[in-house]
Amino acid sequence: MFRNQYDGDATTWSPQGRLHQVEYALEAIKQGSATVGIVSSTHAVLVALKRNAEELSSYQKKLIRIDDHLGIAIAGLAPDARILSNYMKQEATSSKTLFSRPIPVRRLLNRVAEKAQLNTQEYGKRPYGVGFLVIGYDETGPHLLEFQPSGLVLEYLGTSMGSRSQSARTYLERNFNTFPTASREELILSALRALRDTLTKEQELTEDNVSISVVGKDEKYTLYDQANTKEWLEKLGERGPAAARASRTTAEEPSAPTAEAILDSADAMETE
Amino acid sequence: MFRNQYDGDATTWSPQGRLHQVEYALEAIKQGSATVGIVSSTHAVLVALKRNAEELSSYQKKLIRIDDHLGIAIAGLAPDARILSNYMKQEATSSKTLFSRPIPVRRLLNRVAEKAQLNTQEYGKRPYGVGFLVIGYDETGPHLLEFQPSGLVLEYLGTSMGSRSQSARTYLERNFNTFPTASREELILSALRALRDTLTKEQELTEDNVSISVVGKDEKYTLYDQANTKEWLEKLGERGPAAARASRTTAEEPSAPTAEAILDSADAMETE
């Protein structure tokens, strides 16, 4: 009803010491589909809910491998995510070349956070409209971090980002005492349960819309996508994509695998 | 009735986390003439409806060859399409020179998408006013992708863009289970049927206003334009341009082929 006079520009402070444009950018993140991360003393896990823009479009990639020891989940504007994830890949590669070892997780996060901070302090740019959950494993063990476009980096035992993520956080807070000592499998299933809590009544977890990634002690970044998620959904007691889709239209199932095979090669964030 | 206070600039977030100028640019795409794309496990097809600004002007080129393995359909501002399609041609050429193989389809799309994203994050530019449907064939098989000026890239089994494209999408969703295993001919005819569904009562598909392109396994980018579309329109059961035009003015038919021959050399996007 009343125009805020200080929210047109990322370089303008409000009288209350706030940067409204930076806060508005966070709204774009809240509208992304949900993603959940948990860390134990040996592993870190990300699970995410994928969306497709239309019935015939591929599901948007939510989990991106940055390096053997590090991956991210994105929430917000996919084009902004591409810019920043590519930057992270380049930094990881260049660090490996220079120092002959994987880049420490937090160091990489600080790099991308510095880049993002610049867009909150120079006129004529806008804050990025994307946030990341990051899992990684380095000399200090497994990590789960959150990156925000303000340049903020936070470390978590477990957290969730995106649409309806509060429900997942509630699950995590109730169960977090089991995470540090949880096995790899327990960790993945806990993450999926938290993710399941973000669903609406009409939704369910399926091979189509779930992605899972793990990194840990003696385990490089591993992605479970499409059919590969089946084993986890079964352990969770969820139906696979065939069953899910069957509830909509039974006739199309026979050819779906082939169609899926085509889409399976999609890599929304590929670069060299 | 009420001025939106956050829509004057591509670098300003609305309090809801939206970039209105980017959304407005999409409106320019919706006003373009319709185009339809479908992909099978072996081929990818684009068909498009061409318009002419005046009765005596040539029909605007809608399908553009980027490389032997890749072509696009455009919807939106033709001058913006020229800039971006030329950029894609240069990238394709330079990649072939450097790596001695065709550029992977999604990699090229990511390149042009990064270029487009910049215009949504730097003050003093505007988002491009054009979208693409892209077909291509590379080591991972045939692909159908959509490029949006926000920098978004989506993969599809089948989709449509431009004016009245919802009707085409409805057709595609009803029939998509036949696409993965469809033959090259079936694929083209399905695409034409979907395109036909976007026509108004006064319109029909003719040799003048239809363009068809195919790429696939063992088939380089092939374009059917003007007279060459005749075989496909006949298979579809549509009348050719002579018949179509005859309904307007019968006297001009004899000389039309010659006139068409002149226009046929038009190449709205030629570059070197």
Add this chain to the structure above:
Amino acid sequence: MFRNQYDGDATTWSPQGRLHQVEYALEAIKQGSATVGIVSSTHAVLVALKRNAEELSSYQKKLIRIDDHLGIAIAGLAPDARILSNYMKQEATSSKTLFSRPIPVRRLLNRVAEKAQLNTQEYGKRPYGVGFLVIGYDETGPHLLEFQPSGLVLEYLGTSMGSRSQSARTYLERNFNTFPTASREELILSALRALRDTLTKEQELTEDNVSISVVGKDEKYTLYDQANTKEWLEKLGERGPAAARASRTTAEEPSAPTAEAILDSADAMETE
């Protein structure tokens, strides 16, 4: 009555996906004097109506030779036309030097269109206020194209631009079926008849206000101006300038040729 909020800047999209500043620039073109172009299978012809700012000023040049195989008619701001036509001459010369052959017509048009498009996408510039009709002859035969400051390039069998050009377009649409096979002379006379249709009751075509240019198979760019237009006006059945002017002031005729001879050397767009 109501200020459009999105029309102050060429880099701002309206909510309807329009660029108002680009559209406003087209208004400058509509106020230029009329010009008409027609193409046959062998020749392309431009005719134009010249204006003089005052009774004693020379008539503004409307037809400009770019190269032996290519010429343009301008409508809109003459200073903007100078910038762009000089650019075209430079491109034509440089292409001839580099490739030892005349620049293909559409390629040159795309070059100038890319230059014009930039002014619709960078803050702090304005779209050019001039449009061109272009005739040219290259390896693909004769061409008639239209250039708009948006960067749009269209090909035509026949068209008209500038003040009251709708009347000329109506003539062209009624007679276009005769153009492809028309002789050089028939083509010129058709163009002049179309141009004549744009005149007000008080105006007539005279040696002073008509310019004619032709290019074609085995014919380099040829310009008929001033006295040289006499033969064409007589074939058309129009009076020459002496007669025309006589209706205003009879005494001045004897010395007019000399006066004209002075002005005849005027070349509004000369460059080196």
Add this chain to the structure above:
Amino acid sequence: MFRNQYDGDATTWSPQGRLHQVEYALEAIKQGSATVGIVSSTHAVLVALKRNAEELSSYQKKLIRIDDHLGIAIAGLAPDARILSNYMKQEATSSKTLFSRPIPVRRLLNRVAEKAQLNTQEYGKRPYGVGFLVIGYDETGPHLLEFQPSGLVLEYLGTSMGSRSQSARTYLERNFNTFPTASREELILSALRALRDTLTKEQELTEDNVSISVVGKDEKYTLYDQANTKEWLEKLGERGPAAARASRTTAEEPSAPTAEAILDSADAMETE
């Protein structure tokens, strides 16, 4: 009463396709003192009315020599005139050095016009506030041209610029048929008569306020200023400055010549 919304910036089009800031700059020219130019088949002449800011200030220089074959009359802001006339002198000198011949008149005009056009198309500059009448003699004979800050260049048989110039133009239009064959003397006297028609009842032409310049076949740029204008004013039947001033204050006449001699060395546009 109502703010025009499109006139704050030279790079903004009005919905009617006008550039208001460019038009406003022309108003500065209309407020300059009058100048008249005429061209015959052998000579070109400029005459101008000089003003002095105060009784004791020198009269502002109105006619400026650019080169042996070319001179200008200015109307509008003198500082802007200095910038542009210096630019013209530099271009003339550099052309003579490069090509060993005087720069063609229109070519030089096009150069300065291109410079002026830039200020109508780049944000952060303003259109120049000065116009020129230009006389010159080159291989194509004598010329009279007008330069406007929009970048427009027009050729004339005779014209006038500045305050109350319409009266001079009326004189010229009534007598223009005599100009082409007029002798050098007749041409100068015609120009002075036209200039005299721009005077108010209180004004008269005097040695103080008149300047005359001629260029032509076998005649380099010649300037008549101060006492040198006496012969022409006498032929015209005008009184000289002594008589003119006498009507105001008789006592000062004896010493005036000396005073004038001091001022005579003034060269408002001198550069090296």
Add this chain to the structure above:
Amino acid sequence: MFRNQYDGDATTWSPQGRLHQVEYALEAIKQGSATVGIVSSTHAVLVALKRNAEELSSYQKKLIRIDDHLGIAIAGLAPDARILSNYMKQEATSSKTLFSRPIPVRRLLNRVAEKAQLNTQEYGKRPYGVGFLVIGYDETGPHLLEFQPSGLVLEYLGTSMGSRSQSARTYLERNFNTFPTASREELILSALRALRDTLTKEQELTEDNVSISVVGKDEKYTLYDQANTKEWLEKLGERGPAAARASRTTAEEPSAPTAEAILDSADAMETE
């Protein structure tokens, strides 16, 4: 109710000679959690209250080591703190390399203050949203300084910054006469007591939320964090984190140490 007309820009003076944007940036500092600093004639001490964004997130690092002889406490925007603290580390390192001795405390402060001042005097940037308390030991002894984003640097015997810091300042002012001669232990305990005065009724000092750093004569920068703060809290008579947390949820305590161990490696400001 009434818009201040001079507060939109850090480079605009108000009629009262104030820079409102600089003042607004200070508000961001006031919202940071509290930190307290005291200096004796031999040591300088910083203590700070850490916050965590969520129950499962790590506590935000408040004390940062810059060099062996120098550390800071931050209040305000963490991403801005990262930029400036990294700058300080670089300056400290580069000074040590060049001059083979630690950089004097105030000199380093002046460097970062000059950097911050620039953002208050150049359009298009914003003042940093972070303040520092700084402790250091150099040739002139121990120091406690405050850095503000205006570029102001102040020296103190004791002070406090951040939320509810007025209560701490009151404590310090009442007890400051004991500081100069206080022992290292007394100094730390005084600082903790001042910090405790900033707590709300619901808060208490715990191993989780307290950080302590000391630097002094013969003592390099020393940090007490997490479990290491236990001895100090006990001396102060405060409960440790287990007890603190127990008041919320008793069940989680057993696994908490492990979870903490993971988070312990977090270093919000690490760079190389």
Add this chain to the structure above:
Amino acid sequence: MFRNQYDGDATTWSPQGRLHQVEYALEAIKQGSATVGIVSSTHAVLVALKRNAEELSSYQKKLIRIDDHLGIAIAGLAPDARILSNYMKQEATSSKTLFSRPIPVRRLLNRVAEKAQLNTQEYGKRPYGVGFLVIGYDETGPHLLEFQPSGLVLEYLGTSMGSRSQSARTYLERNFNTFPTASREELILSALRALRDTLTKEQELTEDNVSISVVGKDEKYTLYDQANTKEWLEKLGERGPAAARASRTTAEEPSAPTAEAILDSADAMETE
């Protein structure tokens, strides 16, 4: 009462063809203290009234030597005068070095005027707030010129600038016929009389507030300041500073000379 819409920017034309910001800058000049200049056929003279900001501040320097043959009087902002007078000194020096002769007076004026004109045509600068009266002697004799921040340069027999200068101009217009043949002494006294006419009832000319400079045939730039003006004031019949000040406070006179001696070394515009 009514905001002028076209006066916020030196690069915006008003609909009447005016540059309001340039006109506003002239107001700063009108508020400067008065200065008077006269030229004879052998000499040029400047006299000026100095002000002091407070009773104990030195009088602001009004007359500045640029070179042996050239000096200026300033009216308006002293800091702007410093920039421009330093520029003139540099140009004078560099010209002398290059061409081994003093720079012609008008040439130097044109240089500084071109510099000033730029600030009226580029966005983001402001017109200078200072004007000059200039005296000089070169190959064409003695000169008196006026420089305005618009870039205008005018030549005068005699003129005045600054506060209440109209009274001086009236004196000059009544007596100008005696100037050309006046002796050096008569010229100085005439200038002082004109300056005296600008005084208010409370003011009188004193050694403190008068400065006199002369340049001419066989006379390099000569400055009479402080005590040196005494002879001229006596010839004029004015009281010296002692008498003048005595009317305010008699006690301070004895020590005043010493105080003055200190201030006498002040050189408000010194540069190297």
Add this chain to the structure above:
Amino acid sequence: MFRNQYDGDATTWSPQGRLHQVEYALEAIKQGSATVGIVSSTHAVLVALKRNAEELSSYQKKLIRIDDHLGIAIAGLAPDARILSNYMKQEATSSKTLFSRPIPVRRLLNRVAEKAQLNTQEYGKRPYGVGFLVIGYDETGPHLLEFQPSGLVLEYLGTSMGSRSQSARTYLERNFNTFPTASREELILSALRALRDTLTKEQELTEDNVSISVVGKDEKYTLYDQANTKEWLEKLGERGPAAARASRTTAEEPSAPTAEAILDSADAMETE
């Protein structure tokens, strides 16, 4: 009540020829604490009143040594003072290196004034918010000058700047006739008396809040600060800091010297 339309920008003239932003910057100076300067024929003296932001903060340094022969007192924004005083130190050093003699006082002032003037003439910067009183001794003797952020430099026999400085100026005007011949001691005491006149009823001069600097014939820049001011305060009849503070809290005196010793090393403007 009524927005001034011309005060948002240092590069905008008001219709009255004023630069409001420059005037607003002076307000920041008026809010600084008072400083007083006096010059005799042999010495120049500055005295200043220091403030502390809080009870436990050090007093802000007001007097800064620039070189052996030159020092300043600051009033206004301390961070702006740091930038400009560092600039002056660099200029002084570099001049000494180049010319092997101390930089003349006024020359250095003109340098910093030129730097400050730029910020009043380029868009996107702001005028500095600090003024200086300057004392120096060079070949022309002792000097007292004032620097304002407009770029104005004034010379004085005696003056005062900052809060309530009018009272000091009144003292100086009443006694200035004694200054030129005053001894060094008399000069310092006169300055202190003038400073004392600026105090409110609650204030008094103490060792804590007074600083004194002197420069003169055969005397390098000398600073009296803290305990060193005691002798002067006693001569003036003022109480020292112990007494002053005792009125607030008697208990703290014994340890105060130590505390002060710590703060004494503070050098708010130190640079290398």
